[in-house]
Amino acid sequence: QVQLVESGGGLAQPGGSLRLSCTASGLTFAYYSLGWFRQAPGKEREAVSCIGTSDGGTSSYVESVKGRFTISRDDGKSMIYLQMNNLKSEDTAVYYCATILGVHCDVRLGVQAMGIIDWGQGIQVTVSS
Numbered sequence: 001q002v003q004l005v006e007s008g009g010g011l012a013q014p015g016g017s018l019r020l021s022c023t024a025s026g027l028t029f030a031y032y033s034l035g036w037f038r039q040a041p042g043k044e045r046e047a048v049s050c051i052g053t054s055d056g057g058t059s060s061y062v063e064s065v066k067g068r069f070t071i072s073r074d075d076g077k078s079m080i081y082l083q084m085n086n087l088k089s090e091d092t093a094v095y096y097c098a099t100i101l102g103v104h105c106d107v108r109l110g111v112q113a114m115g116i117i118d119w120g121q122g123i124q125v126t127v128s129s
Helices: none
Strands: 003-007 010-012 018-025 033-039 046-051 059-061 069-074 079-084 093-100 116-119 123-127
Touching: 003 093, 018 033, 018 093, 018 123, 033 069, 033 079, 046 069, 046 079, 059 069
Parallel strands: 010 123
Antiparallel strands: 003 018, 018 079, 033 046, 033 093, 046 059, 069 079, 093 116, 093 123
């Protein structure tokens, strides 16, 4: 059974940083692309960033986080990370990690078309002074 567990969320001030982690189990981690998604109150879930497999996949970011967020993966530890810098109030949301079918991924496809297989339970990120 696949399990994805997020950690590292919490409260940050505007301009601050947080690093999210997601630990995966129950799957051959290196075979999958992986992504971070978020859902703010009253809004639809959106794709924030994704990263392809280590043997050729690239990373992809939604426009609103480019230059501020960095996604990475560690296949040896079955973990992905999202380093979030220069946080803004509009980054406040529940963040989810997910496995994605395929070597490559692209957040421009949107949540419904990205081939998402499994979701984590989500973790709250609040950016407020």
